[in-house]
Amino acid sequence: MSDGVLKRYVRDYIHSQDGDVVDFAWQGGEPTLAGLDFFKKVVQYQKQFANGKTIHNSFQTNAIAINRQWAEFFAENRFLIGVSVDGTADIHDKYRVSVNGKPTFERVKQSIDLLKEYKVEFNTLTVINEENWNKGKEVYQALKELGSQFLQFIPIVEVRPECHQRxxxxxxxxxxELAPFSVPAEGYGKFMTDVFNEWVLQDVGNIYVRMFDSILACWMGYPASVCVQSKNCGQAMVIEANGDIYSCDHYVYDDNRLGNLMTTDIEKIALSKQQRNFGLDKSRNLTEMCRNCNVQALCYGGCPKHRIDVIEGEHHRQNYLCPSYKAIFTHTAPAMHHMSEAIRRGGQAADVMPMMAQIYNR
Structure with a gap:
């Protein structure tokens, strides 16, 4: 990203936010490839254009390049670091290798130790694929051993390039046909319910799993905090290095290009009819199966990009991960009921842990 585009982006994005807190999310690709000097310039421009607002930065990385210079910078500027790690060494190193084909788990582990040493806040992002979907307990324990207290698990569903019409x-x-590393349709549900069985018995209130937090929020009557559970899309626009802005980081296609921030006001882009329709289509294009589903309010059909299954008699496509979502929402329901009731009584979600062994047969 050129200096001109960066400066314009930081300035316009801050100015477009009505609140007193502005969140920047840096990801890639791999953001460390932009170099430390680039992010020093980011902070410089944020301070220049903050106008009294509080600036927060999150930074998603494979953590391979993090050294003491990076860790010191993150600490000084209070960056929240998301570390991509897929479980134990053998699981992680199946797909996450260096450019010369070497395993990376130990390097990631060393980087996490550096973040801890410099007291940098971090969380972990784990991709659920064909390698780890049936190892939920093992992966969960591995992440705890790394010191992660905030966990996010995302399924990978990748359509093979030759299966696109345009x-x-x-x-x-x-x-x-899906890429061979894609998670099975029921696999994500198997993984998340296995993780839930560990978490709900011993870690509620100490370990935070983003999806479980989002489900509990829905049970409490609040909006979902995870976009795949939200009624509508459109809150995760992405800007490319040249200033082009797209509807979502999963939809960086020509048809989803909204404009360029060097020629169009960023707020105008965000509020455009094209982006509004993109967001509304999530709930407008549900199958009848979805509309009549008893867990629809926790899902709204999931991520539109995963709606690839054609069902006879349906005008719209069904989400490939539908079996997984049903399994997750059904399995967690008894615990979520008790947790939400405990909170309404003035207690905490963790208060229900003693009774969970009876419900989840442990």
Whole structure:
């Protein structure tokens, strides 16, 4: 990203936010490849244009390049670091290797130790794929051993390139073939329920799993904190290095290009009819199966990018991960009921842990 685009982005994004707190999220690709000097300039521009607002930065990284210079910078500027790690060494190193094909788990572990040493806040992002979907307990324990207290798990569902009808948009053919590393349709549910069984018995209030927090929020009557559970999309726009802005970081296609911040006001882009329709389509394009589902309010059809299954008699496509979402929401329901009731009585979610062994047969 050129200096001109960066300066314009920081200035306009801060000015477009009505609140007193402005959140910047840096990801890639791999953001450390931009270099430390780039992010020093980021902070410089944020201070220049803050105008009294509080600036927060999150930074998603594979952590391979983090050294003492990076750790010191993160600490001084209070960056929140998201570390991509997929479980134990053998699981992680299946796909996360260096450019020369070497395993990276030990380097990631060393980077996490550096973040701890410099007291940098961090969380972990774990991709659920064909390698780890049936190892939920093992992965969960490995992340705890790394010192992660804030965990996020995301499923990977990747349509093979030859199964797209056109390159300008996300347009998979009916029931497309998936890349071999994709998680099975029921696999994400198996993983998350296995993790839940560990978490709900011993770690509520000490370990925070983003999806479980979001489910509990919904049970409490609050909006979901995870976009795949939200009624509508459109809150995760992405800016590319040249200033182009797209509807979502999962939809960087020509048809989802909203404009360029060097020529169009960023607030105007965010409020455009194109982006509004993109967001509303999530709930507008549900199958009848979804509309009649008893867990629809916790899901709203999941991420539109995963709606690839063609069902006879349905006008719209069904989410590939539907079996997983049903399994997760059904399995967690008894605990969420008790947790939400405990909170309404003035207690805490963790108060219900003693009774969970009876419900979850442990």
């Amino acid at each position: 390159l300008e948009s996300y347009s998979p053919i009916a029931n497309p």
